[in-house]
Amino acid sequence: MKLCIIGTGYVGLVTGTCFADLGNEVVCVDNNLNKIENLKKGIIPIYEPGLEELVKKNYKNGKLKFSINLKDSVIKSDIIFICVGTPTKKNSNATDLSQIYSVSKKIRNYITSKFKIIVTKSTVPVTTGDEIEKIFLKKKSKKFFSVVSNPEFLREGEAIRDFVYPDRIVIGTSNARSNKILKNLYSPLISKGAKYINTTRRASELIKYASNAFLATKITFINEIANLCEKSNINVEDISIGMGLDKRIGSRFLRAGPAYGGSCFPKDTKAIVTTANKFKTNLSLVKSVIKSNQKRSLLLLNKVNAILKGKVKNKNICFLGVTFKANTDDMRDSSTLVMIPTLSKKGAIINYYDPTGEKNHFKKIKNVTFSKNVKSALHNSDLVIIHTEWNDFKSINFKSLIKKKNFIIYDMRNIYSPSKMKKAKIKYFGVGR
Numbered sequence: 559m560k561l562c563i564i565g566t567g568y569v570g571l572v573t574g575t576c577f578a579d580l581g582n583e584v585v586c587v588d589n590n591l592n593k594i595e596n597l598k599k600g601i602i603p604i605y606e607p608g609l610e611e612l613v614k615k616n617y618k619n620g621k622l623k624f625s626i627n628l629k630d631s632v633i634k635s636d637i638i639f640i641c642v643g644t645p646t647k648k649n650s651n652a653t654d655l656s657q658i659y660s661v662s663k664k665i666r667n668y669i670t671s672k673f674k675i676i677v678t679k680s681t682v683p684v685t686t687g688d689e690i691e692k693i694f695l696k697k698k699s700k701k702f703f704s705v706v707s708n709p710e711f712l713r714e715g716e717a718i719r720d721f722v723y724p725d726r727i728v729i730g731t732s733n734a735r736s737n738k739i740l741k742n743l744y745s746p747l748i749s750k751g752a753k754y755i756n757t758t759r760r761a762s763e764l765i766k767y768a769s770n771a772f773l774a775t776k777i778t779f780i781n782e783i784a785n786l787c788e789k790s791n792i793n794v795e796d797i798s799i800g801m802g803l804d805k806r807i808g809s810r811f812l813r814a815g816p817a818y819g820g821s822c823f824p825k826d827t828k829a830i831v832t833t834a835n836k837f838k839t840n841l842s843l844v845k846s847v848i849k850s851n852q853k854r855s856l857l858l859l860n861k862v863n864a865i866l867k868g869k870v871k872n873k874n875i876c877f878l879g880v881t882f883k884a885n886t887d888d889m890r891d892s893s894t895l896v897m898i899p900t901l902s903k904k905g906a907i908i909n910y911y912d913p914t915g916e917k918n919h920f921k922k923i924k925n926v927t928f929s930k931n932v933k934s935a936l937h938n939s940d941l942v943i944i945h946t947e948w949n950d951f952k953s954i955n956f957k958s959l960i961k962k963k964n965f966i967i968y969d970m971r972n973i974y975s976p977s978k979m980k981k982a983k984i985k986y987f988g989v990g991r
């Protein structure tokens with residue numbers, strides 16, 4: 559099938575590349591010329607395991623093309639996927655849909671008498687599909703297009719696997735023709751076991767938000783239980799195992815740690831509350847999840863303060879990992895964006911190492927230095943904070959790398975075993991243990 563993907567960000571690039579790999583003719587369009595030129599050279603703007611190889615392979619065999627020409631790309635395609643950004647508006651919890659609507663107006667101009675399906679892949683609030691349809695109907699007849707919702711459920715760092723082996727494919731449309739075409743497009747994944755759901759457009763839009771709000775709730779729940787465990791001398795890992803074995807609960811997303819971050823959970827929880835407000839419904843549970851998560855970084859900072867007995871000034875603190883999770887270079891809503899500046903303000907001297915390199919976010923912050931490897935980051939530490947669960951941090955011989963005798967480890971991802979640390983006579987703190 560001939561596909562046009564608009565927006566070569568995280569979602570668009572992964573979606574376009576994977577569809578090309580399934581044998582479709584894909585053109586990925588972006589209005590950023592530099593990005594398109596780089597993609598043609600095989601330079602990928604994001605870090606996602608396996609993506610670079612897949613882009614290069616499909617670009618080389620001609621299945622994947624890159625272009626800044628929206629007009630030609632839309633005219634030549636049967637299905638158009640809108641994959642542009644839907645960030646949170648500044649100073650409000652509502653979603654900024656300006657990119658979605660501006661792209662929709664442009665696509666509308668290129669709709670001819672050949673039937674086209676317009677798909678929203680970007681996460682968009684309930685009724686956005688209705689609004690896009692209204693934009694098209696102003697100038698085009700209903701028989702030439704159909705607006706469908708097909709949310710992405712890609713985790714950063716696992717995006718290609720999530721595309722190829724999805725738990726489910728959700729198609730929101732009441733148009734039988736579009737449903738048939740999209741089911742056919744996804745048939746290689748359905749034949750490998752992916753569940754295909756056809757529902758209404760609004761339901762599809764809400765499935766995405768409700769899923770992310772539920773996952774954010776699950777994480778926040780175990781984080782709060784971890785707080786209780788710390789006070790009552792219980793290991794939260796035991797609770798996660800004990801709860802997770804109940805099939806109704808499930809073991810995933812029950813790992814206690816720092817505040818959840820990333821490009822989706824913080825944004826989507828706020829957006830679903832705004833949608834509920836619009837429909838005069840109170841999502842009080844999600845509201846308290848947002849609040850609890852916002853407080854979490856301060857709570858962990860209080861613990862840092864307690865571990866250092868209130869003497870943060872001039873202490874050498876090493877952060878291992880600063881991204882919101884492993885296998886991504888994404889810093890969006892990472893809790894280090896709160897923790898590192900706060901500790902710097904309190905006079906700490908901070909060294910950090912992340913496998914994805916130095917971050918601009920910390921360049922102007924006083925006494926914060928990027929170290930090129932784990933060894934140099936650790937060398938002079940009084941306190942080591944393991945923030946991100948990169949594999950590189952899972953078997954470090956701390957004693958041989960840290961010159962100070964009484965260093966302390968605060969393992970925010972519970973990577974290490976407290977009993978082994980005790981045996982090695984290392985002062986160690988985890989989360990909820």
Ligand code: UDX
Nearest residue numbers: 710711712713714811812813815818819820822882883
């Ligand atoms: C998420 C959704 O999983 C995906 O379906 C959606 O489309 C986009 O948002 P992503 O943000 O890439 O994906 O990361 P995810 O692996 O879901 O983790 C989100 C956050 O939750 C991270 O900060 C992670 O550290 C945290 N987390 C996750 C926990 O703290 N504990 C857990 O048990 C799981």
